[in-house]
Amino acid sequence: MAVTEHPNATPAALAEHIANALRSAIAARGQASLAVSGGKSPIPLFEALREQDLDWSKVSVVLVDERVVPRDHADSNTALVARHLLQGRAAAARFLLFFRELAPTFNAEVLDALVRDAEERIAILPWPLDVVVLGMGEDAHTASLFPGAPGYARAIATDQRLAWVVPDTAPHARISFTLSALLAARELVLSITGESKLAVYRRAAQKADEALPISLVINQTQTPLSVWMN
Numbered sequence: 419m420a421v422t423e424h425p426n427a428t429p430a431a432l433a434e435h436i437a438n439a440l441r442s443a444i445a446a447r448g449q450a451s452l453a454v455s456g457g458k459s460p461i462p463l464f465e466a467l468r469e470q471d472l473d474w475s476k477v478s479v480v481l482v483d484e485r486v487v488p489r490d491h492a493d494s495n496t497a498l499v500a501r502h503l504l505q506g507r508a509a510a511a512r513f514l515l516f517f518r519e520l521a522p523t524f525n526a527e528v529l530d531a532l533v534r535d536a537e538e539r540i541a542i543l544p545w546p547l548d549v550v551v552l553g554m555g556e557d558a559h560t561a562s563l564f565p566g567a568p569g570y571a572r573a574i575a576t577d578q579r580l581a582w583v584v585p586d587t588a589p590h591a592r593i594s595f596t597l598s599a600l601l602a603a604r605e606l607v608l609s610i611t612g613e614s615k616l617a618v619y620r621r622a623a624q625k626a627d628e629a630l631p632i633s634l635v636i637n638q639t640q641t642p643l644s645v646w647m648n
């Protein structure tokens with residue numbers, strides 16, 4: 419599958435691209451599903467996307483991955499999306515959460531149960547996802563697919579939709595869409611900001627390498643990927 423690159427891309431240009439994909443999905447199937455990543459970079463995109471003129475009441479929004487923290491925690495992606503994306507016109511969208519209440523401590527069994535519960539919560543999502551918006555870390559992680567982390571090997575091998583990963587290079591255990599769920603999407607969008615991430619992307623684009631998770635999303639023939647660089 420060819421990768422389409424958009425250099426010098428503005429958040430507004432990417433927002434228009436995503437909105438067009440959502441409009442097409444609604445026109446074709448009466449509904450649309452959008453998965454978005456958290457972190458810091460997507461905020462300008464969220465603020466551009468939320469004002470796009472489309473029938474947001476027919477859009478289901480879900481996170482690509484979520485840190486296992488309460489919603490009022492500073493690192494909650496759920497709170498980030500609620501605050502920056504689901505405002506204005508986009509406030510009419512349906513936001514499907516992976517979890518609400520959390521156990522005070524985590525071990526593999528608790529995380530397994532959290533994943534099972536999250537799978538049930540998102541079972542009503544229009545599937546496959548119409549648009550998945552990915553970011554990337556300097557270590558080439560994407561979603562919460564952190565190379566070498568506990569849970570990572572399973573998350574890139576399973577055909578389940580969600581998995582847990584406990585990165586040792588970033589805070590919090592995470593619930594994440596798996597590689598197979600990401601590659602099942604109708605369209606993948608990767609947004610990259612800055613020269614250092616661009617260099618990581620260029621290296622990852624050379625070949626699939628489990629040590630560089632984003633390379634598994636780039637070097638594949640299953641779903642179209644567009645890369646928006648700014």
Ligand SMILES: O=C(O)[C@H](O)[C@@H](O)[C@H](O)[C@H](O)COP(=O)(O)O
Pocket residue numbers: 455456457458459460482483484485495552553554555559560561562
């Ligand atoms: O929960 C998360 O952190 C994201 O889903 C993660 O995959 C993010 O896209 C990258 O870490 C880049 O994050 P920044 O945009 O903050 O650099």
